[in-house]
Amino acid sequence: MNMFMASQFTNFQEFLQMGGYAGFVWAAWGIAFVAIVGLVIRAYQHEKFWHCEVEKLEAQLNQKRQAENENP
Amino acid sequence: MFNYLANPDRFMRFSKIATPIFAVLAVAILGYGSVWSLAYAPADYLQGQSARIMFVHVPPACVAFSAYSVMAGGSLVYLVWRHNLADVAANAASGIGATFTAVCLLSGSIWGRPTWGTWWVWDGRLTSMLVLLFIYLGYIALRSAISDKQKSASAGAILCLVGAVNIPIIRYSVVWWNTLHQPAAIIRKGGPSIHPEILQPLLFMGLGFMLLFGALLLLKMRALILQNRAAVLAHRLLDEIS
Numbered sequence: 001m002n003m004f005m006a007s008q009f010t011n012f013q014e015f016l017q018m019g020g021y022a023g024f025v026w027a028a029w030g031i032a033f034v035a036i037v038g039l040v041i042r043a044y045q046h047e048k049f050w051h052c053e054v055e056k057l058e059a060q061l062n063q064k065r066q067a068e069n070e071n072p
Numbered sequence: 073m074f075n076y077l078a079n080p081d082r083f084m085r086f087s088k089i090a091t092p093i094f095a096v097l098a099v100a101i102l103g104y105g106s107v108w109s110l111a112y113a114p115a116d117y118l119q120g121q122s123a124r125i126m127f128v129h130v131p132p133a134c135v136a137f138s139a140y141s142v143m144a145g146g147s148l149v150y151l152v153w154r155h156n157l158a159d160v161a162a163n164a165a166s167g168i169g170a171t172f173t174a175v176c177l178l179s180g181s182i183w184g185r186p187t188w189g190t191w192w193v194w195d196g197r198l199t200s201m202l203v204l205l206f207i208y209l210g211y212i213a214l215r216s217a218i219s220d221k222q223k224s225a226s227a228g229a230i231l232c233l234v235g236a237v238n239i240p241i242i243r244y245s246v247v248w249w250n251t252l253h254q255p256a257a258i259i260r261k262g263g264p265s266i267h268p269e270i271l272q273p274l275l276f277m278g279l280g281f282m283l284l285f286g287a288l289l290l291l292k293m294r295a296l297i298l299q300n301r302a303a304v305l306a307h308r309l310l311d312e313i314s
Contacts, residue, residue: 006112006113006184008111008112008113008115008121009111009138015110015111016212018121018122018124019115019121020121021120021122021186024122024125024183024185024186025121025122025124025125026180028107028125028128028129028179028182028183029110029124029125031127031128031175031179032128032132032175032179033176035171035174035175036102036284038171039101039167039168039171039288040288043288043292043295044291046291046295047294047295047298049295050295050298050299050302050314051298053298053299053302054298054301054302055307057305057306057309058304058305060309061308061312064309064312
């Protein structure tokens with residue numbers, strides 16, 4: 001069965017051409033896609049970076065306290 | 073619920089579970105919604121297939137407003153109660169709002185070319201939306217220019233609340249001034265003026281974008297809370313060494 005049966009296009013070529021508006025439709029969708037992916041990656045990296053920093057600092061603090069407890 | 077989550081530790085526990093749920097729902101709905109709006113929603117009888125730009129124009133505008141609402145709400149709560157988490161929410165929403173405002177402006181400009189015959193006009197709706205982008209960018213620049221955390225939060229909150237005057241201007245710009253931009257078509261007296269076959273995928277995409285906004289906001293808030301915690305820990309470590 002043709003997957004484009006119920007769709008507005010008869011084939012994939014026609015879908016890509018977007019009735020002659022390919023440049024406009026795909027540019028707008030492309031910008032939205034890139035912006036979303038960029039935001040998600042940046043937010044994820046930001047969270048991950050500070051998560052690691054907090055863990056590092058907590059470990060350093062614990063080490064220091066342990067050393068102080070052993071040699072007061 | 074807001075009272076319950078006002079504690080950073082409880083917020084971190086809540087967001088650890090809620091963020092992935094929002095993210096998975098957003099990806100699923102945006103994926104399904106993209107196929108629906110790109111291939112199955114009918115083309116416009118006048119604009120043809122170029123009307124499919126609407127699905128990446130209206131939802132980002134919706135997120136741009138929602139982000140500003142979060143910012144304004146957070147700023148107000150910060151100024152009145154000095155609650156740090158409210159400032160974190162406002163700060164986290166700013167970058168997301170700026171990006172979606174830019175997406176809305178760009179997709180609108182690309183849509184304007186085949187529909188109106190021009191990329192840009194200096195009319196009420198387009199100009200007030202550009203002003204919104206500048207307010208977002210001004211807020212971000214102001215926050216990063218002031219190193220004292222509390223001063224930065226207060227200055228940002230005041231700028232945000234003053235800038236909120238722009239929101240009703242954007243909303244009613246299509247009523248008050250002559251413009252190429254069409255008037256409100258979804259939230260209007262007498263119900264939506266869009267045919268259900270196009271309105272349904274549009275609302276579906278809107279839901280996907282809002283869930284994505286939720287996931288991004290929670291993730292950014294987590295990052296900022298962790299950043300604050302790291303600063304406190306680094307301070308403590310230095311104090312103990314000296």
